[in-house]
Amino acid sequence: MQSKKTWYFLLTILIIIFISACSEVNDSFLDPKGPVAAEQKAHLINVTLYTLIAALPVFILVPYFLWRYRYKNNQSKYTPNWEFSGILDLVMWGVPFAIIFVLSTMLWHQTKKLDPYKPIESPQPALEIQVVGMDWKWLFIYPEYGIASVGEMAFPVDRSVSMVLTSDTVMQSFLISSLAGQIYTMPGMQTKLHIKADQPGIFEGQNTQFNGVGFSEQKFNAVAMSDLQFKNWINTVESYGVTLNDTTYDTLAVQSTPEEVHETLGNKSMPNNITYFKKVPVNLYNTIIGRYHTGEAIPLDQQPGGALYKLDNLENFTNKDPDKHSKEIGQ
């Protein structure tokens, strides 16, 4: 008996911890900071409620039937050969069908409305950002300003951002949950995503598609700021950034986390784990996509993010020792 009580006690504590944890939602569409995420949250709640209409009878009636029609209860009615009722069958098929019909209509409208390819209306023209997925960081290129950054994506609040995305390695998936849903990035191909933040703040962005040992660290800060702050940010990047040329890009293309990129390419003026780039070649983004459309094979040691990439140049290169790893890149 004593042990039973202990179990109950433990269970209760766990449930309390659980509920309190659930209230601390950060960086999720459950605490939306933009119009798309807010609609996604509302849609989630609607769908749940409608579906529960079909699910609740199960939760209520199964325990009731188990009790009411238990073997030892001789009072309840017993109809061993009853096996069909037209009306009941109509309800069984009809109610779920009606619910799915309503949900399908909602699905149709919401999918159209929240299509990531559809621009979001805002008074100013959208800010354009080109996103390149690399192992294990995102490179954000601002074509209007000729700058780029790793580990941080800054943009003005209340202005829509129009993103084009590709990958210079394996397939990845780009997600800033507080603002909008995710979209895959694939080498040699381009996908699109539109986001907008309603309020200033720092929101976590990440890759959700496993791409190797640095996967868990492929995160960045999406920073929504005022127009003035954004101008200052651009100035900061322009003044402190390192030049993004072939050499720096090749270094960037080695498997490394944002932290390691900062250690090898960054300097003290840049925030921790963040690296700024200036003088970004105008056609860099297109060059990255075009790399895969030359009609020629890419040698294994020239595939950015590849296991054998630049292995010759970086002798004793090993993933197992991250300290050594970043030192080697620095050479």
Place this chain on the structure above:
Amino acid sequence: MSSESQLSWLIGRLTPESFSIVKVIQNPTVNELIASGAAMVVIIGAVITISLLTYFKLWRTLWNDWLLSVDHKKIGIMYIVLALVMLARGVLEGAIMMTQHTYGLDGGFLQPDHFAELFSTHGTIMIFFVAMPFIIGVINYILPLQIGARDVSFPVLNQISLGLTTTGAALIMISLVVGDFSTGGWHNTPPYTGLAFNPGEGPDYWIWSVGLAGFGSTLTGINFAVTIYKERAPGMHLFRMPLFTWTVLCTAIIMIFAMPPLTVATFTLALDRYLDFHFFTNDLGGNMMNYVNLFWLFGHPEVYLLILPAYGIFSEVVSTFSSKRLYGYASLVYATMVIAVLSFTVWLHHFFTMGQGANVNIAFGIASMCIAVPTGVKIYDWMATMYRGRIRFTVPMIYMTGFFMMFTVGGVTGVMLANPTISFQAHNTLFLVAHFHNVIIPGVLFALLAGVSYWFPKAFGFRLNEYWGKSAALLWIVGFALAFLPLYVVGLMGMPRRSVTYTDPAFEPVLMVSLFGVIFILSALACTLIQIWVSVRDRAKTRVTVGDPWDGRSLEWSISSPPPEYNFAIIPTVTDRDEFMAAKQRGDAYKKPDQYEDIHMPTDTPIGIIICLAATILGFSLVWYIWWLAAVSFLAIPLAFIIKSFNLNTEKVITAAEIEKEHTAWLDQVNQVEPITREQETTSINHGLAVVEITS
């Protein structure tokens, strides 16, 4: 270096470092210790098994009575044993990952590459080497008995399928000891698993393991479908088949159409990796999206392939233990067929986020939600079967209750995920992981465990222990709820699946609850082991040799437990959907036939085990680039078939006299034992003869 290259024609790319035991000596960390510990478990397990077999002098029995056998019942049991061994490994891997999650905020104790290997093997094992062989094993055992057949249509093919499935499982086991498995997840998606990003042996282990086993499953599907079409007892037209048989028919059709895309996907990936093809590479026009499409063209029907027989098991269980005819038989059949067809029209919902545009997503989203309708109908039909029944709360019914409660939650989240709008957020997060565990564990696993409790007495002639069975069932249900429902929460909070670590401290307490659930699940597994041991120990008290311990309704209960090799002394003539129940009500369930006839049965053959060994060696040598061995083992397979074709002695005859002797002995037993009521079914006076309590 030079000595290695001189040896490379002999041992391919094998090096001393390929062996995990060598790695742990060179670099003794917790991470390596766990990896080599697992390898040691495999080796020690093999050594113990071999020693036990030798000590009890069981080699001859194993070889003659099991490995050479083409009896569908023995093959079924071997499939289930394989599944249970792999289940133990899969659950332990899951437990290690959950533990890592709990400590993941501080980095945990596992290296990312080891964690990646764990989630890849866990998924591959659980789908291909637990769920599939478990389902196929139960079908193998029950299907011919339910339709009044003596065996499946192609008994030798059946043995070969088992051989190929075992090959896949063996390769995964070998990967623990020699080299590393893939880190590309259970779907091994390129280009990550291409040569540029993963030149090692891992993805190759996956390719040959899944490729060979998948080919075996295609053959199984053909075998089951033909068996149902051709081997039914006279009078059993399609709408008199038990519902389990119906679900198997749909599953077999799904297998025939869904397994080939997997075979194509694995072998084209192999061409990419071995022969420099460019199906899925980044460059030269390779298109990784084709792989994703091919894989999920298999992958989605696959989950219905698993769940449909589970629905079949629950249909049998609910009707038997409610002592009632199944409600809405026709509805259930149509619902099953609708699900089987729709299962091929929804694969795209696994990648709503690939950028194909809103209209395509809408079409597949609505198709996905539509599956909820027939699934809901099935649940309501089972509830209506319980309505006005007389329900015995036995072990299978406990699992069924767990299924009702938990699977419905999984259904609700499934409808959510069918919405592209929600999938854009929840895709690739632990919400998704929670969802598919929520449908596969309460759906497939609970059904199989219920099915084992239900049909075990049929296969072995004694009942399983009720107390330990009930404990295991309750622990499974509570453990599942605690371990997986929290994952919905962290998923919505934004934790991506396959994360070895995380930075948000809010995840930690939620994941601790999960770990607590894992303890329950491990206890459930322990209870199951104790249950088997206790049941075997006390088997004298639970014998049900007459064969009908639960007042069953379909033909498998009409014969002795365990059934004779030829299943039915005379093939029954079917007049009713619940034929055995009808026979009991008519009073001619245990009638002595006027005359017996000779029965022709297939003879034993070693072809299955030969193919299994050759294919395992083939897979291993391809993984390690040992080309000469690959050529030898590959040629061994057609050679074995050619040699076998010279053996014309493929049938043996069991004479009418032998059959009459066995059958009469059993009928005598029927006359001697006391029939029991349902109240007494879990007591030792249950010998497998039921009082006729229901009148038509």
